[in-house]
Amino acid sequence: MSRYPVARRLAAAQQALADEGVGGLILFPGPNMRYLSGFDEEPMERHLLLVLTPDEAEFLVPQLYETQVRDASPIRPVHVWADGDDPAEAVAAVLGDRSLDGETVLLDDRMWTMFARDVRSALPAASFGLASTVLDALRIRKDDHELAALRRAATLSDEASRAVRALGADAVGMTERGVVDVIERTVAETDADGVSFEPIVAAGPNGAKPHYRHGTRTIEAGEPVVLDFGAAVDGYPGDQTRTIVFDGSPPDTFLAAHEAVSAALEAGIEAVEPGVEAGAVDRAARSVVENHGFGEAFIHRTGHGVGLDLHEPPYIVAGNETVLGPGMVFSVEPGIYLEGEFGVRLEDLVVVTDSGVERLNTSPRGWRPA
Ligand code: ZN
Ligand code: ZN
Numbered sequence: 001m002s003r004y005p006v007a008r009r010l011a012a013a014q015q016a017l018a019d020e021g022v023g024g025l026i027l028f029p030g031p032n033m034r035y036l037s038g039f040d041e042e043p044m045e046r047h048l049l050l051v052l053t054p055d056e057a058e059f060l061v062p063q064l065y066e067t068q069v070r071d072a073s074p075i076r077p078v079h080v081w082a083d084g085d086d087p088a089e090a091v092a093a094v095l096g097d098r099s100l101d102g103e104t105v106l107l108d109d110r111m112w113t114m115f116a117r118d119v120r121s122a123l124p125a126a127s128f129g130l131a132s133t134v135l136d137a138l139r140i141r142k143d144d145h146e147l148a149a150l151r152r153a154a155t156l157s158d159e160a161s162r163a164v165r166a167l168g169a170d171a172v173g174m175t176e177r178g179v180v181d182v183i184e185r186t187v188a189e190t191d192a193d194g195v196s197f198e199p200i201v202a203a204g205p206n207g208a209k210p211h212y213r214h215g216t217r218t219i220e221a222g223e224p225v226v227l228d229f230g231a232a233v234d235g236y237p238g239d240q241t242r243t244i245v246f247d248g249s250p251p252d253t254f255l256a257a258h259e260a261v262s263a264a265l266e267a268g269i270e271a272v273e274p275g276v277e278a279g280a281v282d283r284a285a286r287s288v289v290e291n292h293g294f295g296e297a298f299i300h301r302t303g304h305g306v307g308l309d310l311h312e313p314p315y316i317v318a319g320n321e322t323v324l325g326p327g328m329v330f331s332v333e334p335g336i337y338l339e340g341e342f343g344v345r346l347e348d349l350v351v352v353t354d355s356g357v358e359r360l361n362t363s364p365r366g367w368r369p370a
Helices: 006-020 031-037 063-072 087-097 113-122 132-139 144-165 176-188 204-208 252-270 278-291
Strands: 024-027 049-052 057-062 078-081 104-107 127-130 200-203 224-229 231-233 240-245 303-305 312-316 329-332 335-338 342-345 348-352 357-359
Touching: 006 024, 006 031, 006 049, 006 132, 024 031, 031 049, 031 057, 031 132, 049 087, 057 063, 057 087, 063 078, 078 087, 087 113, 104 113, 127 132, 132 312, 144 176, 144 224, 144 231, 144 240, 144 329, 144 348, 176 200, 176 224, 200 204, 204 224, 204 335, 204 342, 224 342, 240 252, 240 342, 252 278, 252 329, 252 335, 252 342, 252 348, 278 312, 278 329, 312 329
Parallel strands: 024 104, 057 078, 104 127
Antiparallel strands: 024 049, 049 057, 200 224, 224 240, 303 312, 303 329, 329 348, 335 342, 348 357
16 A cells, blocks of 8 residues: 555645535546555556545546555545446546536646547536646645655665766766666665656766767766766655766866856755745846856756656746745756757755755765765
């Protein structure tokens, strides 16, 4: 059975539905379903839905998933349809029993259109909205279970970061893919689920593409390498970035850029406290990069919330008026990208506390490996 506090999360979601006058919430496999039920599965072609009303919660699942769903989640009833049945009829039967027609019904933001179509034809008089309008406010503040998982994920991510750093000059001559192997092996030896996303190991000019992953480029002496990766624990991701020159002398511009990004990271984290708007954290980090003369090269927002989704609210971006509050977890990750030359990014995760900020990452941030 799930270790997630499902009963508490369900009660909060049902209360929110009642408060908003929403008749029902229909979820599809993904982070929302995992958050509310404990059941985790990739999106798939078979109809697998979680239906929530202010008073009830129930699953509709393909027969071959029944045991898995019952084992993973305390939610009952679990309605089953078999291969060979018409799944659209099964959807119509479950939704018809709930008298949801004519009500406001929220659909998982990422439900595939083929399933949304079947729900809509079962409820022709309902009005539809997005699940995020109710769930974002719940998911944005992490409960104790989530905070414990995120802390552990950050610790294991830092361990992998130290293992990469320990390669020292030996990393010169390795390929980006070879460094990814070191990261994945280090994480595999821990109690983590695995890496939280396909690691970024971006050497030299590849580092100037913020979401480049990795390839066969060989790391050269004097070349900055952007290393962005994490370990996941119980579905909750670590996400941290360091930029390292494993041996030799980097260009002078790199030294200036790394200094600017280091100062921006500290200024951004310094700005975090309850009551502050998310946009103010972006401004604090960005103004440092601008003052160092690299403003044009900081081509993305300063950070993103982290939870069952690697990227989720609050987004630390200019103009975001979301007021930061205790339990929110997000990245602060300023970067400078000089096309054809190199990139520099530093990233830590932080938690907003009652009185300020808790930093989750403790691994070294300097550009020399040792
Ligand atoms: Zn990252
Ligand atoms: Zn990130």
